[in-house]
Amino acid sequence: MAFRPLVGLEVHAQLLTRSKMFCTCPVEFGSEPNSNCCPVCTGMPGSLPVPNRKAAELVIRTGLALGCQVGEYCRFYRKNYFYPDVGKNFQITQYDEPLTYDGRMDLSVDGEPFAVGIRRAHLEEDTGKNIHLSDGRSLLEYNRAGVPLMEIVTEPDFTTADQVREYLVQLRRLLRYLEVSSANMEEGAMRCEPTVNLVDRDEGLATPMVEIKNLASFRAVYDAVKYEIERQYWCVENDAPMQRETRRWNETEGKTTVMRAKETADDYMYFTEPDLPPLAPEPEWVKQIADDLPELPLARQERFVNQYGLPQYDAEVLTEDKQVADYFEAVTEACDDPKAASNWIMGDFTYMLHQSGVGPSECKLEPCNLAKLIKLVDDGTISSKIAKDIFPTLFEDNCDPQQLIEQRGLAQISDQDELLALVDAAIEANPKAAEDYRNGKDKALAAMVGHVMKATRGQANPGMVNSLLRERLGR
Secondary structure (H helix, E strand, O other): OOOEEEEEEEEEEEOOOOEOOOOOOEOOOOOOOOOOOOOOOOOOOOOOOOOOHHHHHHHHHHHHHOOOEEOOOEOOEEEEOOOOOOOOOEEEEOOOOOOEEEEEEEEEEOOEEEEEEEEEEEEEEOOOEEEEOOOOOEEEEOOOOOOEEEEEEEOOOEOOHHHHHHHHHHHHHHHHHOOOOOOOHHHOOEEEEEEEEEEEOOOOEEOOOEEEOOEOOHHHHHHHHHHHHHHHHHHHHOOOOOOOEEEEEEOOOOEEEEEEEOOOHHHHOOEEOOOOOOEOOOHHHHHHHHHOOOOOHHHHHHHHHHHHOOOHHHHHHHOOOHHHHHHHHHHHHHHOOHHHHHHHHHHHHHHHHHHHOOOOOOOOOOHHHHHHHHHHHHOOOOOHHHHHHHHHHHHHHOOOHHHHHHHHOOOOEOOHHHHHHHHHHHHHHOHHHHHHHHOOOHHHHHHHHHHHHHHOOOOEOHHHHHHHHHHHOOO
16 A cells, blocks of 8 residues: 655744734733733623734735635634633634635755645634643633634645645745744744644545644654654554544654544534624735735745855845845845855854844844945955954944944055065964975965964955965965
């Protein structure tokens, strides 16, 4: 039997709105427990929901970026189930009439392309949170209840855990570019639930579908999917019993374990939400949202390679964050040296961002001053070492690099007579290195170059120093 894995994925992403999905309670991560609650989001009898227009806009924005159709008419449903973190015993969601549907993402892993069908991206509300204590008690936290949630459901188009991981990486990147979700998995703003089974289409056979609940990191999703595929292959090979079920990922033991029998749509008793009217997005509004879409990350990555001649790796790193990509383009436009701009931004600039805990749009260093620094290195005014030495000051103070160099007397020494004297002193101070170099050991030159650079505090023109040393040593 030729079984092959088929994996589908549900991703829940909290939307970047100021208020909740059906009430005016604020959305604030890290607030005091149960401080952002009202009768609507806690499900008090008689309270009535009012839909959040901004949340609908963000789902449409995402759907359009994923190539989805926008529904002309869609309704909210009640998904009924009893659980302590669902105060009203049902979740308001969408069912067979989603806000957006029928999209696609084209991706690749190790150069092998694959396509992922997007079944739908729809609106719903998030649930609260159970906090289980070691003494057996449980606490309920409702700040998250009612937060606008987008559910993105794929077709079962993945065949490997690597494909699943790549999809999640690119989806998170897209959500951040679109500014629809922080997608911070560590804050619960993005959660994943894969469904896995094995299918032999030639024989018309399939193993029961298994859903893995509430995975909160790329590593957990990758490991859980990989394990579950291997577990089901083992079950098939050993004729072990299998059933349609929901499982949880045990990270400590590195395996999935049974949580409960898998529910079906009938179990949730979906019915139309009577307190909410249908949604009918106006065509003009949808067009405006489409017109406001930014250049998407994969397209921008490809353009960086073609337009700026960057290596694929550089383009991928620079376009991971929209603010970083914007900053790179501003620096490149001012200095006309894309590779140097890329090196600085991926290196010292990113390091300083992490050290200071700010984003590119919040840092003081303007792109024009980083561009000036790159030009000063390119034209030989300062060495790359001097540039790196003064960069932290530039980053903190956003000063003009030319003025800083003049104030500190850091201009590169390029006077030939001055350098000749320094080169002669270096040869005299390193007789063994000089002899080794004359005998064909090229690496010995580094000791004498280092002597000159140390004597000048890095201000000597390294190219001229190398050239003059070779002349003096007869090679």
